[in-house]
Amino acid sequence: MKKQIILFCIVTFISSCAKYPDPSYQNLEDYRFNKSGSDQKAFACNYINDSISVQIENLIAYYCAQGLQVQFNVMAGGGSVDQSTVITDNNGFAYTNWKLGEETCQQLVRANVLDYTGKLLSEIDFRAFSFRFNTWDTVTIRPDIRINDMVADTINNLTFMTSGGTLYRQGDNYFDWDEIKNIDFTHSIEIDNEGTLYAGTRGELVKSTDQGKTWLTCNKPMPDYSGHFFLVVSSDNYIWVTAINYALRCSRDGGFTWTCDSTGLAPMELLGDVFRLTDGTLLFHSLNCHLYKSEDDGKTWTAMEAPELSIKLYVTENDEIIIINQDYGISIYKSTDMGEHYTRKISVMPEFGTLIDHIFHKYGDIYYVLVPGYGILKTPDLEKFEIYWRNTGLNNLFMDHNGVLIARDWEWDKIYYRKNSE
Amino acid sequence: MYAKFTTPTRLQFELSAGVYFSFLVNYDYTDGNPYNYYPLSSSIYYYPGYNPEPSKHDFGYFLSTGVSYPLDNYFRLYLNSRYFYGKRDFIKTVNGKNGSTELTFGIGYSGLFRKNEKLNLENSDNDSSEQKMFLKFRGGWNISRNIGEQHNNSYSVRNGFLTGLSLVYRFNEKSSLQMDVLFERKGYNMQDSSYSFFRYVPGDYPIDEVDTKIDIDYLVIPILYNVCFGNPVSFYFNTGPYAGLNLNARCTGIAIDEYSSDNRYTLIETHVYDDIEGYIKDIDWGWVLGGGIQFPVFGRYKMDIEFRYNYGLKNIFDPLYNNQSANFYEDKTIKNESFNLMVSLQIPVY
Numbered sequence: 210m211k212k213q214i215i216l217f218c219i220v221t222f223i224s225s226c227a228k229y230p231d232p233s234y235q236n237l238e239d240y241r242f243n244k245s246g247s248d249q250k251a252f253a254c255n256y257i258n259d260s261i262s263v264q265i266e267n268l269i270a271y272y273c274a275q276g277l278q279v280q281f282n283v284m285a286g287g288g289s290v291d292q293s294t295v296i297t298d299n300n301g302f303a304y305t306n307w308k309l310g311e312e313t314c315q316q317l318v319r320a321n322v323l324d325y326t327g328k329l330l331s332e333i334d335f336r337a338f339s340f341r342f343n344t345w346d347t348v349t350i351r352p353d354i355r356i357n358d359m360v361a362d363t364i365n366n367l368t369f370m371t372s373g374g375t376l377y378r379q380g381d382n383y384f385d386w387d388e389i390k391n392i393d394f395t396h397s398i399e400i401d402n403e404g405t406l407y408a409g410t411r412g413e414l415v416k417s418t419d420q421g422k423t424w425l426t427c428n429k430p431m432p433d434y435s436g437h438f439f440l441v442v443s444s445d446n447y448i449w450v451t452a453i454n455y456a457l458r459c460s461r462d463g464g465f466t467w468t469c470d471s472t473g474l475a476p477m478e479l480l481g482d483v484f485r486l487t488d489g490t491l492l493f494h495s496l497n498c499h500l501y502k503s504e505d506d507g508k509t510w511t512a513m514e515a516p517e518l519s520i521k522l523y524v525t526e527n528d529e530i531i532i533i534n535q536d537y538g539i540s541i542y543k544s545t546d547m548g549e550h551y552t553r554k555i556s557v558m559p560e561f562g563t564l565i566d567h568i569f570h571k572y573g574d575i576y577y578v579l580v581p582g583y584g585i586l587k588t589p590d591l592e593k594f595e596i597y598w599r600n601t602g603l604n605n606l607f608m609d610h611n612g613v614l615i616a617r618d619w620e621w622d623k624i625y626y627r628k629n630s631e
Numbered sequence: 632m633y634a635k636f637t638t639p640t641r642l643q644f645e646l647s648a649g650v651y652f653s654f655l656v657n658y659d660y661t662d663g664n665p666y667n668y669y670p671l672s673s674s675i676y677y678y679p680g681y682n683p684e685p686s687k688h689d690f691g692y693f694l695s696t697g698v699s700y701p702l703d704n705y706f707r708l709y710l711n712s713r714y715f716y717g718k719r720d721f722i723k724t725v726n727g728k729n730g731s732t733e734l735t736f737g738i739g740y741s742g743l744f745r746k747n748e749k750l751n752l753e754n755s756d757n758d759s760s761e762q763k764m765f766l767k768f769r770g771g772w773n774i775s776r777n778i779g780e781q782h783n784n785s786y787s788v789r790n791g792f793l794t795g796l797s798l799v800y801r802f803n804e805k806s807s808l809q810m811d812v813l814f815e816r817k818g819y820n821m822q823d824s825s826y827s828f829f830r831y832v833p834g835d836y837p838i839d840e841v842d843t844k845i846d847i848d849y850l851v852i853p854i855l856y857n858v859c860f861g862n863p864v865s866f867y868f869n870t871g872p873y874a875g876l877n878l879n880a881r882c883t884g885i886a887i888d889e890y891s892s893d894n895r896y897t898l899i900e901t902h903v904y905d906d907i908e909g910y911i912k913d914i915d916w917g918w919v920l921g922g923g924i925q926f927p928v929f930g931r932y933k934m935d936i937e938f939r940y941n942y943g944l945k946n947i948f949d950p951l952y953n954n955q956s957a958n959f960y961e962d963k964t965i966k967n968e969s970f971n972l973m974v975s976l977q978i979p980v981y
Contacts, residue, residue, distance in 0.1 A: 232905070238898040322896075330896040 239268040242322060244333050246304075248350050250384045253311035253339045261290075261335045262304030263320050265297055273301030277330075278323040281305050286316025286339055309339035314346035340384055342630045345598065345616075352377060352386055353624040356617055359567065359607040360400040365420055368609035369406060371395045376408060378421055383613045384626055389421045399442040405463065407448060409440045414450070414464055427464025431455045439480035443491070447507065451480040457493070459507050473510035475499060484524035486547070492530070494522030496564070500532070500548070516542045516551055523569045531591055533565065539580050543591055555594045559583040560601040563619065567605055572612035579606035579616065600625075633693065638978060644768045646796060647695040651715065653729075654688045689729055691717035694814070694850075696794060698768070705742035711735045712794055714814060714848075716878060727906065730879060732848070764979075767797040767935065769813070771973030777819040777845075779946070779964035782831040785823035789844060791816035793971060799857070807857045809869065814878075817967050818846045821884075828903050829882040829910070830948065832961040843884030843903055847911055847947075847967070849875035853919045868922040873941060875915040875967075880908045910949055915967055917943040925977070935975035943967035 246261035261281070265274040277297045281290045287310025295303040309316055320333040340346050348354065352372035359370040368379040370386065374394040377386035397409040406417040407427075412435025414427040430438065430450040438452040448460040456471035457478065471478070478495040485491055491503040493510060500515040500522065521533035530544040532551060538558035542551040559582025568579040577597060578586045581604040587597035604619035616625040633649025697711030717729035773791040777783075795813030802808065822842050826832040829845050852874050859867035882905040890897045923937030948965040 232902055234899050234901040236897060237900050238896065240896040242894050242896070244893070329891075331891050331893060333893045 236269055238324070238330075240274065240322075240330055241266045241268055242331055242333055244320070244335065246307075247335045248337070250338045250340065250348075250382070251309050252382070253309055253341045256306055256308045257337050260304040260306045261318060261320075262302055263297075263322065263333055265301045265303075265322060273297075273299070275299050275301060277301075277303075277325065278327075279303035280321040280323070281307075282319050282321065283310070284317040284319045284334075285313060286310040286337075287312035288316050288318075288337075288339070290318060307335070307337060309337055311339060311341055314338055314340065315349070338384070340382070340626060340628070342628055345625045345627045346384075348384070348624045348626065349622060352388075353384075354617070354622055356607065356615065356624060357605075358397045359609070359615070360398050360406070361608060361610040362400055362404050362406075362420065363610050364404040366610050367420055369398050369400075369421065370607070371398050371408075376421070379609060383609055383611065383628060392421075392424050396437055397440045399440055399448075401442050401446040402444060403446065405446075407440065407442055407464070409438055412436055412438075414438075414440070414448070416464055427460070428467065430458040430460065430467045439496075441480055441483050443483045443485050445485045447483075447485075449480055449483045449493075451478065453479070461506075468508075470503075470508050471510075472508065473503075473512070474501060482522040484522065486524065486528045488528075490547075492522060492524060492548075494519065498534075502548070513548050515548065516540070516553075521565045521568065525591065529591060531569070533568075533580075535562070539583065541578070541591070541594070554592060555586070557583045557586075561604075561619065563604050567607055570606060570608040570614070572608060577606065577608070577614060579603060581605070581619065585614075585616065598627075633695070635695075638766070640978060641701065642976075643699045644766070644796070644976075644978070645695070645697050645699070645711075647693075649693060650690060651693050652688065652690045655685060658685050685721045686719060689717050689719050689721060691715060691719070691729065696768075696796065696814075699739070702738070705740055707739045707741065709735070709737055709739055712814070714878065732879070763801055765799040765801070765977050766979075767799060767975040767977045769797060769811075769935070769937075769973045769975035770794040771937075771971055773815060773817065773969055773971050775817040775819060775967060775969035778943070778966045778968045779948070779962055781960075781962045781964060782823075785821055785825070785831040785962070787820045787822065789818040789820050789846070791818060791846070791969075793851075793973065795851075797975065799977070804862075805859060807859070809853075809855045809857055811851065811853050811855070813851045813853075815849050815851045815875070815969070815971075816846055817849060817969050818844065820844050827961075828884070828886055828905060829907050830962040830965065839886040839888045839901070841884070841886045841903075843882050843886070845907070846879070846881050846883070847877065848879040849915065850878055851875045851941075853941075855919060855921070859925070864924065864926045866922070866924055869939075870918070870920050873917055873919050875917075877908070877911050877913050877915065877947075880911040881905065882907050911965075912945070912947045912949045915943055915945050915947050917941055917945070917967065921971075923973075928976075931979055933977040935973070935977060937971070937973045937975065939971040939973065941967070941969045941971065 243264040246259045249257040251257045263279055265277055267274045275297055279295050281293050289308050291306040297303045307318055316337045316339050318335040322330045324330050338348050355372040356370050361368050370377050376389040376392050376395040378389055380387050393410045395408045395410055399407045408415050415424045416427055417424045438450050441449045448464055450458045456469055458467045459470050460467050478497055481494040481496045483493050491507050493501045498518050500513040501510040502513050503510045516532050516534040519532045519534040523531040530548050532542045534540055537556035540556040541554045543554050544551045557580050559580055561582040563581050570577045574589055576588045582601055584599040585597040586594040588594045602618045603616045605617040607615040614627045633647045635645055635647040637643055637645045693713055693715045695711055695713040699707050699709045701707050713733045715731045721729050771793055773793050774788050775791055776788045777786045793813050793815040797809050797811040799807050799809045823831055824838045825841050826834045828841055828843050853871055855869040855871035857867050857869040859865045882903055884903045886901040886903055888899045919941050921937055921939035923935050925933050925935045928934045943966045946964045
């Protein structure tokens, strides 16, 4: 009996020994997913250029995860993928080709990554933009949403734009933009009627006569200044520049020499618009809501009467003077007698007030006029206007060399493209 | 150093209480990272990597209860349960104290210093009917759970144990007053998605899947009034209040944290071993309702089998901070409820 008791004690003692795990944590599974091919653009019903892919890395075992299943599903836009279920290869890649649909501009494919047991590890979204005719297509990616200036070279059929300090050339499609790398930070871009590009950089003015391939530095309009400046190239190829605390400068020889031609201008006038009339008279509208004219090639200026608190000047090929001011919200006035008399043509009430920049564009016989905070007006003669697109979020409008309208949202998070079929 | 009370019976019961002193001999940290991965309180639960030097000595209290049985004149079989409660912070930066619960058994030899004598067994001619005071040594099984008012679906019952002794004063053949001193392990299990490992705290993704056991050790002192019927086999019922002193509270188990985004998937398993004493109030109290059967076994010894229900009346959760911005839906109430099944051996007190 005693031996059984002792044996029981020994067995119980040994079996009772246990060590509870120390407090700790352990990575049971750890995967990293690298996606590629998102945010591409293409015409509707066409494939995007590059396939979309997911690469899966197993971070515990330090290898690319082969043999995992990736399911590509079209979630929005109406497009299709060539292979919906793909097994990752030796390098952990799973890829497929994507044909865009035409239901919406922004399209979505979701890749579901499953582990070896079929458990869902992650959902990875791929986005693409599908472009259609005769409708506004919305893009929400850079560099498009940061477009702040654009010029159309109708001689060479090119379009250039600046976005986020970088200069871009339009690619093969109106929605593609190729970065021009051989130029410094660019805040503005202008073009003369010979196709010479002028770009404002950090205190410098540079020009290109070969469509942006090479750039020459012009003499500085303000030699002691290296900041931002306002730049306009008028139809006579004169270059006009102002800056904070710097009066109007003009170069009549393509940027080699500069003159300070501010006689007759109020102090601190900043450059808005400059137009040359057919009789040689120059009109200068400042950001301070003043209108001036010069009859001596811009050397001296005299103030002109114009509708009060004017914010924009535009002159047509027929010397019709268009003034936009802040009457009744926003009003468009027109003068056909060299500014002697103005007639109000239309008034609209925008949602907000802002500096007005690129708002007048003409393609063929039609003018497109943006009223920021209201929408785009369409007119054949700047007499009768119709609403082309009512959108209270717009604050800038551009047009490329093919007449494609590009409108930017005031929050800098959307850009709208519209190409009308011929 | 301790004082020990031993019954002069063949099957000896002993109860000891006292203080202990200990001296550091060696220390080592073999596992873990400098920081523990807990959402519970990162400021408390990190390994002492920055200030690893523990205190050179320690002191505290201990409580012991046990039985022993002679195998022959020189050998004795022992079974003891001991509870050590340290009073000194052994690692200052951790704010932790030593403590342990032990169940020991073995065989003792007393032949070195004792002649070969037969054991003296108790022999009393006292009539059991004249006995006023009795001692009961009891042990048993405990099922407990959390009956806080919110989210009871997150919690389930927990098995535990209890041991201790009772002192019974008999008024007459039908009634008596009883005071117990019991070591009881209460607690509960938790399985849910929660930010906390020991109570339900909801939140947004990501959140842990928790499967933990919460052990709360008490020194329970019920004072019960007994009413009994029958002889020699008697049935009895008892009821009365109890007070509990929190000795220890611990949360152990597993928490799974699953995180998924479009560029990463991780599955992390955390082995939880948390001291949650700071979140449990020192004192609990409630009401007891029980009943059982008592029958003679040998000599004047009697055995009880008792079923007891303990209902906690107090919220024992103690938030560390008076958090006014706490999540409205999180559990802020923990209440004890337990069911005991005990076996006791009653011996008359001399």
